[in-house]
Amino acid sequence: xxxxxxxxxxxxxxxxxxxxxxxxxxQNKEFVVLLGPSGCxxxxxxxxxxxxxxxxxxxxxxxxxxxxxxxxxxRDIAFVFQLFxxxxxxxxxxxxxFPLRATGxxxxxxxxxxxxxxxxxxxxxxxxRRPSQLSGGDMQRIAIGRALVRRPKAMxxxxxxxxxxxxxxxxxxxxxxxxxxxxxxxxxxxxxxxxEAMSLADRIAIMNEGVLQQxxxxxxxxxxxxxxxxxxFIGSPVMNVTKASxxxxxxxxxxxxxxxxxxxxFPSELPQxxxxxxxxxxxxxxxxxxxxxxxxxxxxxxxxxxxxxxxEPLGAYDIVDLxxxxxxxxxxxxxxYVGKPGETVYARLDESQTxxxxxATGESLNISFGGA
Amino acid sequence: xxxxxxxxxxxxxxxxxxVRDLSLDIADGEFFVLLGPTGAGKTTIxxxxxxxxxxxxxxxxxxxxxxxxWTVAQRxxxxxxxxxxxxxxxxxxxxxxxxxxxxxxSYSRAEIDERIERASKILRISHLLERKTDxxxxxxxxxxxxxxxxxxxxxxxxxxxxxxxxxxxxxxxxxxxxxxxQMKLGGTFLFVTHDQIEAMSMGDKVGVLNDGQIAxxxxxxxxxxxxxxxxxxxxxxxxxxxxxxxxxxxGKVTAIDGKLVVPVNGHAGSAQAGGVTLGFRSEDxxxxxxxxxxxxxxxxxxxxxxxxxxxxxxxxxxxxxxPANVPVxxxxxxxxxxxxAKVHCFDAKTGVNLxxx
Numbered sequence: 001x002x003x004x005x006x007x008x009x010x011x012x013x014x015x016x017x018x019x020x021x022x023x024x025x026x027q028n029k030e031f032v033v034l035l036g037p038s039g040c041x042x043x044x045x046x047x048x049x050x051x052x053x054x055x056x057x058x059x060x061x062x063x064x065x066x067x068x069x070x071x072x073x074x075r076d077i078a079f080v081f082q083l084f085x086x087x088x089x090x091x092x093x094x095x096x097x098f099p100l101r102a103t104g105x106x107x108x109x110x111x112x113x114x115x116x117x118x119x120x121x122x123x124x125x126x127x128x129r130r131p132s133q134l135s136g137g138d139m140q141r142i143a144i145g146r147a148l149v150r151r152p153k154a155m156x157x158x159x160x161x162x163x164x165x166x167x168x169x170x171x172x173x174x175x176x177x178x179x180x181x182x183x184x185x186x187x188x189x190x191x192x193x194x195x196e197a198m199s200l201a202d203r204i205a206i207m208n209e210g211v212l213q214q215x216x217x218x219x220x221x222x223x224x225x226x227x228x229x230x231x232x233f234i235g236s237p238v239m240n241v242t243k244a245s246x247x248x249x250x251x252x253x254x255x256x257x258x259x260x261x262x263x264x265x266f267p268s269e270l271p272q273x274x275x276x277x278x279x280x281x282x283x284x285x286x287x288x289x290x291x292x293x294x295x296x297x298x299x300x301x302x303x304x305x306x307x308x309x310x311x312e313p314l315g316a317y318d319i320v321d322l323x324x325x326x327x328x329x330x331x332x333x334x335x336x337y338v339g340k341p342g343e344t345v346y347a348r349l350d351e352s353q354t355x356x357x358x359x360a361t362g363e364s365l366n367i368s369f370g371g372a
Numbered sequence: 373x374x375x376x377x378x379x380x381x382x383x384x385x386x387x388x389x390x391v392r393d394l395s396l397d398i399a400d401g402e403f404f405v406l407l408g409p410t411g412a413g414k415t416t417i418x419x420x421x422x423x424x425x426x427x428x429x430x431x432x433x434x435x436x437x438x439x440x441x442w443t444v445a446q447r448x449x450x451x452x453x454x455x456x457x458x459x460x461x462x463x464x465x466x467x468x469x470x471x472x473x474x475x476x477x478s479y480s481r482a483e484i485d486e487r488i489e490r491a492s493k494i495l496r497i498s499h500l501l502e503r504k505t506d507x508x509x510x511x512x513x514x515x516x517x518x519x520x521x522x523x524x525x526x527x528x529x530x531x532x533x534x535x536x537x538x539x540x541x542x543x544x545x546x547x548x549x550x551x552x553x554q555m556k557l558g559g560t561f562l563f564v565t566h567d568q569i570e571a572m573s574m575g576d577k578v579g580v581l582n583d584g585q586i587a588x589x590x591x592x593x594x595x596x597x598x599x600x601x602x603x604x605x606x607x608x609x610x611x612x613x614x615x616x617x618x619x620x621x622x623g624k625v626t627a628i629d630g631k632l633v634v635p636v637n638g639h640a641g642s643a644q645a646g647g648v649t650l651g652f653r654s655e656d657x658x659x660x661x662x663x664x665x666x667x668x669x670x671x672x673x674x675x676x677x678x679x680x681x682x683x684x685x686x687x688x689x690x691x692x693x694x695p696a697n698v699p700v701x702x703x704x705x706x707x708x709x710x711x712x713a714k715v716h717c718f719d720a721k722t723g724v725n726l727x728x729x
Contacts, residue, residue: 037539165409166568167612174671174682174689181702194540199673199680218674219696235676238541291677310548310555312573315596315609316655316693319573321548328548332677336593341555 002063002153002186003028004049009058011044011210018044020210022058026154031180031187033197035233036207042190043158045207049188050156051075062153078147082159086131086142093118093127096145117149120182121175137168144179154186162191173199194234198222206230228362231287231355237319240293240329243359244286246270255286255349261325264349265302267369277356277365284365285357290319292353293331295338296346303346308338322347373560374435374527375400376421381430383416390416392584393430398577400435403554403561407571408581409607414564417581418530421562423447435527445474450521454533456513458505464516465501468492471524491522494553511542518550522557529554531563535570547573568608572596580604602649602723605716611654611680611691617720618650625650625717628685632665635712636727648726651716654680657692659700663709672700683708 004026011019019041026032034042047053049060051072060068067075086095093114100110118124123141131139140160147155161172177200180187191197197204198218206213206221206229214226225231231239244257246266253270254263274280296303309321309328313335320338321328322345331347338345351369358365376398383391391413398404406414419425421432423444431438439447450471458467468488472479479487492498495515505513514534521529534550535543551574554561565571571578572592580587580595580603588600599605599613606612618627625634627650634650659681667683667690679694683706692708694700717726 165566166610167606170611173673177671177673192539195675198675218676222674222676232541236540237544289677310551312547312551313592313596314569314572315592316653 003061004154004186004188005059005061005064006045006049007059007061009045009048009055009060011041011048011053011055011057017210019048019055022212024205024212024215026186026188029184029186031177031189031200031202033189033191033201033204034207035191035194035197035204036213037192037233039209040207041210042192042207046156046158046188046190049154050077050079052079076150076153078150078152078155080140080143080147080155080157080160082162086139086146088131090130091127092123092129092131092134092138092142092145095131095142096127096149099146099150113149117145120148121145121179136164137172140164140172141175144176148179148183148185152185154188157187157189159191160189161196162193169196176200195236198234204234206233208233224364224368225287225355226364228285228287228357231357231364235289237290237330237332239287239289239355241285241287241357242327242329243283245283246274246281257286257329258325258327261327262304262306264304264347266349266351266354269369270351270367273367274356274365277367279356279358279365283359285359285362286349287355287357288329288349288353290330290332292350293322293329294348294350295320295322295331295333296348297337299346300348303348305344306347308343308345309341311338311341320345373400373558375402376528376560376562377431377433378417378421379431379433381417381420381427381432383413383420383425384428390584391420391427394584394586396579396586396589398560398562400560401558403551403563403574403576405563405565405571405575405578406581407565407568407575407578407607409566411583412581413584414566414581415532418451418532418562418564421447421528422449422451422530448524448526449528449530450524450526452514452517452521452529452531452534454536456505456510456517458513458516458520460506461504463502463504464492464497464508464519467505467516468501468519468523471520487523487525488519491519494522494556495519495549510538511546514538514546518553522553527560529559529561531561533565534563536565536567543570550574568610572608578608580607582607598725598727599651599716600725602651602718602725605651605718605725609653613651613653613716614657614690615649615651615718616688616690618648618717619646620648620717621645625715628665628688628690631685632710634710634715636715636717647720649718649720649723651718652710652714654691654693656711656714657683657690657708658711659683659692659694659698659706659708661707663707665708667706667708669700669702669704669706672702 006022006024009022036042048055059066096114097110121141161169204221205215208229214230221234242257244255247254247256251268253266253268255266256263307323309323312319318333320331356365356367378396381394408414420427431440472484497515578595579589582603588604595608616627618625667685670684671682673680681692681694681700683690
């Protein structure tokens with residue numbers, strides 16, 4: 001298996017950067033997801049690792065060896081595409097066996113390998129079928145089988161389950177994760193779906209406009225996003241973000257959101273923490289996920305009255321839009337907790353789940369109140 | 373605005389029956405969502421109501437009048453598609469004016485300007501009116517497409533997956549905006565989607581469609597908490613409801629090779645003893661040392677606010693929702709139990725929910 005190192009990798013079309021100064025190490029046996037919106041450079045990065053795309057600067061190392069000048073066939077890497085690139089006239093068995101044809105192995109050796117892979121991905125009963133007789137999920141399983149049979153140093157996957165329906169995608173996520181666990185193959189996986197990234201990855205590398213924004217475990221990028229882009233790209237519903245400023249009156253600190261749209265109490269250390277982050281009394285961007293907005297039907301200390309606007313019942317829980325002046329802040333509540341739109345409820349921002357970002361750069365000010 | 377009624381509507385395309393003897397009532401001023409997988413017949417129903425296709429049998433009634441023989445223009449309904457279908461070289465204002473300049477309806481200049489102003493204010497696109505539509509973002513284009521429907525003040529709004537092509541963040545924002553818009557306009561909305569989150573979050577009522585027939589109509593809470601059959605139970609909610617084969621006897625269901633026993637006293641209704649399918653949602657599973665059933669952790673998915681843990685019991689997989697701060701390790705042993713008040717018993721053959729109320 002393999003370690004993959006990207007060192008100062010750059011790629012541009014004319015004046016436009018597709019990838020800019022990318023530095024990333026994918027450790028042996030690690031599952032790394034490249035996540036970002038369309039056009040962020042994630043697929044180009046994956047194709048560059050595979051050798052399907054040339055880079056303009058930097059090095060790509062596999063197990064310490066620079067491969068950027070090697071053709072794709074010599075890099076010993078398997079690639080799985082979003083669309084099931086199977087040979088329609090061959091059976092599932094023949095499709096999986098195909099990459100072994102050129103290896104000069106005996107028929108019985110090949111047979112053993114195909115059957116071992118088929119068993120691992122539980123498609124033994126499908127081996128005699130042709131692609132046209134298979135469901136979308138099964139076709140993608142065969143495509144993954146074909147990639148695995150070569151025992152490549154690394155697996156590269158480009159949105160391999162993006163074309164499947166929601167329920168099948170859920171099942172395939174679990175299968176892919178188990179497959180990785182059992183095969184220990186170094187895997188680089190590209191997606192624009194943050195749920196997929198969070199569910200699958202050991203570490204997520206988030207890209208935007210060709211620039212790597214943050215690399216970290218799912219928990220790290222969810223709880224400690226490095227900037228506003230990551231904060232709002234990870235998590236659903238999206239993190240609430242609003243302009244805010246700190247106000248102090250004696251020992252009491254509060255945060256005023258929007259243009260004086262509402263004011264929430266905060267621990268009195270907030271001004272010191274802001275000063276320590278060398279951000280003084282200036283405006284900042286406040287970020288808080290819906291589960292960090294605490295809602296009560298009764299008045300309680302620290303809670304301020306707000307009006308419930310739209311209620312989205314999602315079954316296991318509700319998402320409630322709270323009207324704070326002219327702003328809306330989304331909260332996650334127990335199912336049916338807020339009765340109907342227009343009701344007055346009470347809300348508080350959980351300081352341990354509040355994020356503070358620089359208003360101009362969007363970078364995190366790294367202020368935190370511990371707890372969760 | 374008007375109510376819409378489909379009365380035993382069937383639509384065949386050659387030998388294929390896309391919609392089968394389907395009856396449906398959409399109340400005046402209701403946000404009704406038709407939810408179903410690809411090929412369920414959702415778009416066919418929209419096209420039948422719009423008058424773009426004619427039913428093979430049955431009636432379509434709008435505001436109390438049978439409109440089966442009416443033309444598209446006479447029906448006075450507005451369609452918004454997944455693809456924005458705007459005129460690219462024209463400005464936003466010209467695009468909004470277009471439906472008001474048809475031969476059927478003629479409006480005065482003042483009336484046109486007033487309607488455009490009102491619609492663009494509601495949709496927050498006033499600042500874009502003089503811009504050409506090929507210079508707009510996806511979300512702005514879809515707002516303009518919706519604006520083009522609003523200015524007509526139609527009797528019914530028909531929307532065919534209008535949010536599907538937008539990115540996740542924009543989709544979320546527009547979900548709330550559309551719901552807000554419908555409340556402000558008080559309009560009758562029929563919204564088609566394959567996305568159960570969209571259906572749950574926006575619909576006053578949701579009609580779940582399967583293979584050309586209505587599987588269930590109800591409020592989002594009703595279809596989530598009391599699904600009529602296994603199709604609705606697994607199509608609505610994420611992760612999908614767990615279904616395991618079981619045996620009902622003496623007020624208890626025994627499932628997973630005898631390892632999971634759930635009392636269903638009082639709420640298994642008229643269910644006969646025998647084979648059933650036991651259904652329970654991931655959030656109705658408790659994981660803890662004192663629970664009755666042993667399992668191995670097969671997979672852990674981090675969903676930020678919570679974890680979705682796949683439990684393996686022999687050859688069965690079951691998904692459980694566990695708070696984010698509970699440590700869970702793959703291949704470790706855990707114990708779990710199911711909230712007996714929240715389980716469903718489905719007929720093992722037909723899939724119909726046997727659980728009362």
